[in-house]
Amino acid sequence: xxxxxxxxxxxxxxxxxxxxxxxxxxxxxxxxxxxxxxxxxxxxxxxxxxxxxxxxxxxxxxxxxxxxxxxxxxxxxxxxxxxxxxxxxxxxxxxxxxxxxxxxxxxxxxxxxxxxxxxxxxxxxxxxxxxxxxxxxxxxxxxxxxxxxxxxxxxxxxxxxxxxxxxxxxxxxxxxxxxxxxxxxxxxxxxxxxxxxxxxxxxxxxxxxxxxxxxxxxxxxxxxxxxxxxxxxxxxxxxxxxxxxxxxxxxxxxxxxxxxxxxxxxxxxxxxxxxxxxxxxxxxxxxxxxxxxxxxxxxxxxxxxxxxxxxxxxxxxxxxxxxxxxxxxxxxxx
Amino acid sequence: xxxxxxxxxxxxxxxxxxxxxxxxxxxxxxxxxxxxxxxxxxxxxxxxxxxxxxxxxxxxxxxxxxxxxxxxxxxxxxxxxxxxxxxxxxxxxxxxxxxxxxxxxxxxxxxxxxxxxxxxxxxxxxxxxxxxxxxxxxxxxxxxxxxxxxxxxxxxxxxxxxxxxxxxxxxxxxxxxxxxxxxxxxxxxxxxxxxxxxxxxxxxxxxxxxxxxxxxxxxxxxxxxxxxxxxxxxxxxxxxxxxxxxxxxxxxxxxxxxxxxxxxxxxxxxxxxxxxxxxxxxxxxxxxxxxxxxxxxxxxxxxxxxxxxxxxxxxxxxxxxxxxxxxxxxxxxxxxxxxxxxxxxxxxxxxxxxxxxxxxxxxxxxxxxxxxxxxxxxxxxxxxxx
Numbered sequence: 001x002x003x004x005x006x007x008x009x010x011x012x013x014x015x016x017x018x019x020x021x022x023x024x025x026x027x028x029x030x031x032x033x034x035x036x037x038x039x040x041x042x043x044x045x046x047x048x049x050x051x052x053x054x055x056x057x058x059x060x061x062x063x064x065x066x067x068x069x070x071x072x073x074x075x076x077x078x079x080x081x082x083x084x085x086x087x088x089x090x091x092x093x094x095x096x097x098x099x100x101x102x103x104x105x106x107x108x109x110x111x112x113x114x115x116x117x118x119x120x121x122x123x124x125x126x127x128x129x130x131x132x133x134x135x136x137x138x139x140x141x142x143x144x145x146x147x148x149x150x151x152x153x154x155x156x157x158x159x160x161x162x163x164x165x166x167x168x169x170x171x172x173x174x175x176x177x178x179x180x181x182x183x184x185x186x187x188x189x190x191x192x193x194x195x196x197x198x199x200x201x202x203x204x205x206x207x208x209x210x211x212x213x214x215x216x217x218x219x220x221x222x223x224x225x226x227x228x229x230x231x232x233x234x235x236x237x238x239x240x241x242x243x244x245x246x247x248x249x250x251x252x253x254x255x256x257x258x259x260x261x262x263x264x265x266x267x268x269x270x271x272x273x274x275x276x277x278x279x280x281x282x283x284x285x286x287x288x289x290x291x292x293x294x295x296x297x298x299x300x301x302x303x304x305x306x307x308x309x310x311x312x313x314x315x316x317x318x319x320x321x322x323x324x325x326x327x328x329x330x331x332x333x334x
Numbered sequence: 335x336x337x338x339x340x341x342x343x344x345x346x347x348x349x350x351x352x353x354x355x356x357x358x359x360x361x362x363x364x365x366x367x368x369x370x371x372x373x374x375x376x377x378x379x380x381x382x383x384x385x386x387x388x389x390x391x392x393x394x395x396x397x398x399x400x401x402x403x404x405x406x407x408x409x410x411x412x413x414x415x416x417x418x419x420x421x422x423x424x425x426x427x428x429x430x431x432x433x434x435x436x437x438x439x440x441x442x443x444x445x446x447x448x449x450x451x452x453x454x455x456x457x458x459x460x461x462x463x464x465x466x467x468x469x470x471x472x473x474x475x476x477x478x479x480x481x482x483x484x485x486x487x488x489x490x491x492x493x494x495x496x497x498x499x500x501x502x503x504x505x506x507x508x509x510x511x512x513x514x515x516x517x518x519x520x521x522x523x524x525x526x527x528x529x530x531x532x533x534x535x536x537x538x539x540x541x542x543x544x545x546x547x548x549x550x551x552x553x554x555x556x557x558x559x560x561x562x563x564x565x566x567x568x569x570x571x572x573x574x575x576x577x578x579x580x581x582x583x584x585x586x587x588x589x590x591x592x593x594x595x596x597x598x599x600x601x602x603x604x605x606x607x608x609x610x611x612x613x614x615x616x617x618x619x620x621x622x623x624x625x626x627x628x629x630x631x632x633x634x635x636x637x638x639x640x641x642x643x644x645x646x647x648x649x650x651x652x653x654x655x656x657x658x659x660x661x662x663x664x665x666x667x668x669x670x671x672x673x674x675x676x677x678x679x680x681x682x683x684x685x686x687x688x689x690x691x692x693x694x695x696x697x698x699x700x701x702x703x704x705x706x707x708x709x710x711x712x713x714x715x716x717x718x719x720x
Contacts, residue, residue: 067521074491
């Protein structure tokens with residue numbers, strides 16, 4: 001038996017490795033976007049791919065997101081598997097018409113004759129000190145569009161496994177990369193990167209008995225930190241990492257809430273019309289008789305994303321999460 | 335040492351050498367639309383091709399008339415007619431090889447049919463029993479595209495992919511004058527030129543975007559001139575002259591196939607009918623203008639040329655009309671049958687595998703349908719059938 005030393009790797013490195021492995025495994029996989037070639041992307045996720053696979057496989061496109069996604073549609077129509085990089089969350093908006101009117105519904109329009117296996121990578125969320133238009137949480141827009149899968153990793157291993165699964169999927173996948181976790185490190189062996197995760201499965205990141213924190217992407221580490229801090233208050237919190245917003249893993253989420261009887265949904269995206277409302281409704285529909293308190297939400301405020309010097313007041317943090325946990329009607333217990 | 339500190343030694347120099355990246359002159363379109371019919375060039379046109387174009391134009395006009403009639407009878411939800419534009423529709427289809435791809439807009443049913451698509455399947459979108467009624471791979475016709483100009487980047491991407499794979503394939507994309515104002519038109523042309531993709535853009539300038547005339551759409555000298563800004567050739571052609579459109583498109587397709595990159599072709603034509611059956615064209619244009627264009631009719635132009643040169647006689651004209659009538663009769667008969675609808679199809683192709691959430695919704699609809707069927711059966715048993 002050989003033991004492989006696990007080295008710390010960053011999420012960005014795992015994503016690069018996933019792209020590289022996918023390109024090596026399938027010549028139909030093409031990476032395209034702004035600055036993905038010589039520069040390796042503004043977050044360096046495509047580092048070295050143009051050099052290794054050539055500029056025809058890893059292509060610097062003109063600076064036009066609708067054009068990038070629109071041409072990716074045509075490439076997919078001809079049998080390629082484009083992996084499109086949108087440089088930042090808010091810069092993906094020009095591509096919305098292509099995404100909503102074509103990418104999401106081409107399979108449906110053509111009765112299955114023309115599926116579009118396109119992966120759209122979008123760095124999203126705040127907490128990196130980005131100026132205006134660099135920190136949006138745009139997942140609610142994507143979730144509201146039938147025909148798309150929407151996934152987001154929170155760990156280094158999931159970044160690899162979920163991106164491989166997204167590229168292998170015959171359906172379009174919006175792959176949301178939490179910007180502030182790009183440089184998060186974890187023990188991970190790139191030579192044995194772990195399983196390709198099936199899209200649509202949530203995972204219990206931390207088991208607990210008192211209440212469930214339902215979260216995803218950049219808010220997962222925050223919730224884990226909150227769960228540790230909660231021990232001092234006598235709460236043993238369970239943390240569910242959704243990983244996939246579409247499809248939504250009702251079973252894992254409902255099983256957790258039935259065990260704990262209480263739930264808080266945590267995300268950076270605004271609360272009004274945000275993912276938390278849908279999640280709270282789904283939990284309530286399935287777990288009503290198990291709930292000891294209403295499902296609460298800790299979300300970003302319903303404001304345009306704030307300037308970097310104020311963003312810490314906007315982002316859900318440990319204290320705000322613990323405040324919500326405190327409001328889960330514990331008096332009924334005593 | 336900063337520039338300011340080295341003032342004594344500093345000598346301003348001219349800017350680095352600059353020259354245009356491409357010579358714009360060869361990209362410029364002609365000063366007026368290129369014509370063949372009624373000119374000396376017509377003698378060089380292939381008689382077999384002209385006769386084929388003629389038969390397709392006659393068939394195409396009949397198709398438009400029949401589809402419009404079916405719309406009035408309630409068999410189609412809507413029909414955007416291409417009457418007056420048949421030369422563009424037919425030439426675009428005939429100029430392509432089998433392996434090439436056509437990217438039509440919603441007004442281009444006729445081009446899809448001329449390319450070989452079943453006339454009934456081509457009308458699925460407009461009948462409303464599904465969105466796209468055909469497998470795009472079968473005749474290499476992309477789905478009829480309703481959001482304006484959004485099919486153009488698809489054509490570029492497909493042509494680019496084909497070239498990367500080493501396939502000898504050209505994509506031809508159709509768009510209207512209104513569509514040239516959309517951002518996707520700009521992005522598609524830019525990507526095509528940068529990638530030197532084997533794609534041809536045909537703008538059918540029919541004068542109106544629903545009701546808005548070209549003057550309110552652009553200040554460009556012509557739509558073909560827009561090509562120069564992207565570094566591709568622009569060609570201007572009489573869109574009612576089937577021989578000219580076929581020749582110009584044929585040159586552009588050959589140029590693309592030979593690795594010469596994209597071309598923008600503007601065909602100047604006219605939308606004789608209203609935008610659709612739901613539109614009232616008298617609110618924004620006068621009869622006199624329409625009559626001017628009726629006098630420059632694509633079928634009449636070609637028929638005159640062919641008969642003058644003894645390439646078509648009364649029998650030939652009658653044969654074309656008979657073939658068109660047969661097509662129309664078949665279309666009528668088949669469109670007058672109700673399409674078979676299965677509500678459960680709604681969930682069939684949203685994803686490769688339905689999500690758990692869609693499965694739940696599918697079950698709900700199935701239960702509703704079964705409950706409805708049972709209620710009908712009960713009502714029948716009681717003799718109070720609905």
